[in-house]
Amino acid sequence: MMGATFRSRGERFGRTAFRGLAAVVAMLLGVTVLTGCPGPKSKVMAVGRGVVGASPFSKVLLGADLAMSAVEALSGGDKSGNTPGLYGGSRKKVTCLKDQLVDFLKDPGNSDKAKAWAKVQRIEVDQIEKFIDDLTPVVLRNPTLVKNHNYRKGKAVAYEALLEAGIAVLIDLFGRPVVKCNCGNPLAAPDHGIDEVEVDFGKGRTRTWKGDYDKDKVVTVKQPEDSSGLEKVALVDVDAPDRGIERPVGTDGGQDTALPADPDAETAGDVMVPDVLGSSLDEATGRLEDEGFVVETVEVPADGAASGTVVGQEPAGGGTAAEGATVTLHVAAEDSTQSPEDGVLVPDLAGRPVPEAFAELEALGLMPVYGPDSAQSATALVQQTDPAAGSSVAPGATVTVTAAEEAPGDPTDDPGAGDGNQEPDGTADAG
Template sequence: MAQPPTSESASVPSGASGGSGAPPPPPPPARTLVGAGGSGGGPGKPWWRRTRTLVVAGVAVAVVAGLSVLLVERQPSGSHSTVAAAQVTGQAVGSPGRDPYTGSVAVAASTSGGGAGASPSASVGASPSANGSGTVDGGTVGLYGGTEHAASCDVQQLSDFLTSHADKGKAWAGVEGIEPSAIPQYLHALTPVVLRFDTRVTNHGFVDGQATAFQSVLQAGSAVLVDDHGVPRARCACGNPLTPPTADTAPPQFGGDSWPGFHAGQVVTVSPAPSAVPSLVLVDQQTGGWFVRPVGGSGTGDQRTSSPTATTTGTGTGTGSGTATGTGTGTHSAATSGSASASASGASSGSSHSTAGSPAPGGGGSSGGGGAGVTSAPGTGPGGAGSTGGAGSASP
């Protein structure tokens, strides 16, 4: 009987010759790509080469991106604010402050009237008119102070320093928008004054050959140089150039020096006067009086003036046909627009003697009108004109 073939003989492919050699190794198993399709069991296309898969993936990415934008837009406006509060560095009267250009060129007398602790309420004279944002016009009467016939800053000393230190002079001039060669002329066109109010500025220090800007508040009593629009341009305690402060996008945070009487709500910002002013009306820090300083003056051209709130008087006499004589007083306030008012108080009497002394019954004279007012306050008008006396009636 024939024997069934063994497993070895069954595995030999047909047509192969017999022999005693080892059978060939079995073929490797077929590889299957993740995501391969088809019913034939063969490998499919890679996912990145299939149009349908790419379309679905693109739609998914677009949906996720849209949801992200929507969620960001719906966040409360204040929940993730990126607006940083301005850091404002306080600088006291005598402090050289941050990154000074020079040593102090301030004259010591400038601190005697508005020195440490000075505040708007403690300052001599009237306060400037500030709007709700604390902004004051640079030409405001009494915004600045000083000492009559004396400069609060040595302009020549500052000019000599900047022109002899080319690196600092170049940086200083760049802040002010001028050429270094124009520094002497520019400085001598500025006016030395003393701040009467804590004042915001953009200060500029000097570091590694460059000007560095930072927000600052200068204490009342600080000596500064202002231009012909009343804007501070240099701080005399350190020589640093100044420009107007930047607008706050959030409530500022104050650091640096501190002093008694400081209050953030009383800090002022000086805005340029609408047009150049020929002079500034200052408060004398020594006496409390008022004087006018020409722009660019160093004190030699100062002229004393009346207080803007002073009242001056004038007299007038009106005579009637009777024997009564009335005297009036005209008044004018420099704080008004220049109009004057006159008031009269005439004496009405029935004197038995005329002014010449002859006996005659006198009639009742009407009061005389007010006389012309005279004032020396700047910008004032004439007083009211005196009216003529009323006709007196004579008894028989």
Template sequence: MTSRPRQATSYRARIAGTALLTTCALTVTATTGCGLAMRKTTQKAAQVVAEAVLGESVSRFFDSVGQDRRGMRSQDGGSTSGDTPGLYAAVPDVPACDRGRLAGLLAQDPGKAAEWARVEGIAPAEIPAFLGRTTPVLLASDTLVRNHRFENGTAAGYPALLQAGTAVLVDPWGRPVAKCGCGNPLTRLAPVPDRFEAPGMTAEWRAVYRRSSVVSVTAAGAPQTRFRLDDATAPGREIVRPTGTGGESDTTSTEPPPAAGPDKTPDKTPITTPSNSSTKPPTPGPTPTRPA
């Protein structure tokens, strides 16, 4: 007679134990499921084409119209306004890019000119004036851009990482708009990936590369009358280059110049242009409104 209550108790214990095990199993399953969900949402690294100095871009528009510089070390990185002093560099008396030659090559090939202009958001007839407003410089930092190859009659964009020392043309807002080593049009890479892989780096580049030094250039708040550039041949010396010039009107200083403005140009000795300087650049047109 006394055995029955014990059997009932044992039965209830078994029921409670089963419920407990079921609850634990559900808890583990739910936790595992969350873990799987978290793994699924982990961002995959974007693929960016690494383009070293003196290298050849994929399906380039033209042969080189400029000169890169090896051995430059990337500076501070991050999203940077195009009017930031030291964002770009230059070599005194050595034009980084032949704007006149690029304008001539585009004029000789209407198909490429139409695609080049489309990327830049202008009409083909505006190319000479557009190039006349650009300034040839060297990248002082590894820089993310959207490069554009020419293939099958079309300009096709792709994300690229340009090595410090690459010669580019920048517009009055300080944005890179053309790569001088190939004539390819450039635009800003947006959105900028948080994580990316850049296969194709040279061993020399990889040895000094730092992700924290990669730059993404944004348009300055207003068109610039000049750019403050690092002298690539003399650390600590600054070159002031008027917008739309290629080096013939440079001034140099070891002291920071006064704030930029139409009547505040530093009074320094101009650097002369070498006798074998580039083709005469196109005449600049009026500066348009700030780009988006």
């Protein structure tokens, strides 16, 4: 009996002591909460534009990132995947090679990678081709938090990453990034928000981030409340940032149509100026007056354009201006006409802003592209074209435009020039 009593008292003492200790712990935790002491933050790896990681799914490039120096980022925070202007795109450059990604994952030698890739995407291996076919290539307009995946020892290894603006990704039907284009890595939604993470940019040779970092510009992409999925994606045109692109979901850019302005709703303020280049004077006047603008016209010689066709406008289409402002239209004079069998005459674009020059060439049915040494910002001015101004070319012909910044001698601001496609040694997870 004595032994039983002693154990009973000992057990009661132990339970009492445990309850006391628990109360102290709870009190300390309460003090921590009340004083607002932050807990440890989750570490995320900064991944720079043009970088393929040390352990990617594919070391063969399946896409290319783009410089975004001329594109202003949106404000940061949580964004719905259907936000107009959330992403950028190009009508002239291919950023994601979807067919090559499919071929890579269907290769029998990559069967283990295909299984790991499909598992991240929550699909079966035999669904990969259809899944990728429905994805849409875009480039990130903002630094974007994601859950990236490396491939190691037959498995997809997840880690949270901050992808730099300009990185090309494939988005799903809800506008969410699901593939990093250049290496094929599958992506998923991050586990943490920007206030819960600490970004590791690396040091020295391991630092891959090229631009400035602004925490207020970081975004995370959420599924839209409308679960029906997107049909078209409204993008900012990275080659002419004051204009937009409408891209049907699942297409690579070949079916893009131009939007007259950056589709970002945040920039809406004044009235958008319609792009009326190539329109008849009556049609252009009607569209501008419907938006509340006053129209003035100036006749100009414009070889290759039918008389009465709008070949220039100030301010340019796609921008904004105060309601009631005057828009001056440059209209082809009567002696500017030419017969169709003569082909299309390349207009004199020297000194014109690049977006305006590209728009005029497109209005004439020509395909403008940048020259290899050309500045590609919206503020650059045309120096020359190839074929030269006044040349007669076939409808649909390519015209190479060389442009430079207005101040002579300034270096072209193109952070993408010379980007490496392989990360520096020592950055194990920046893929």
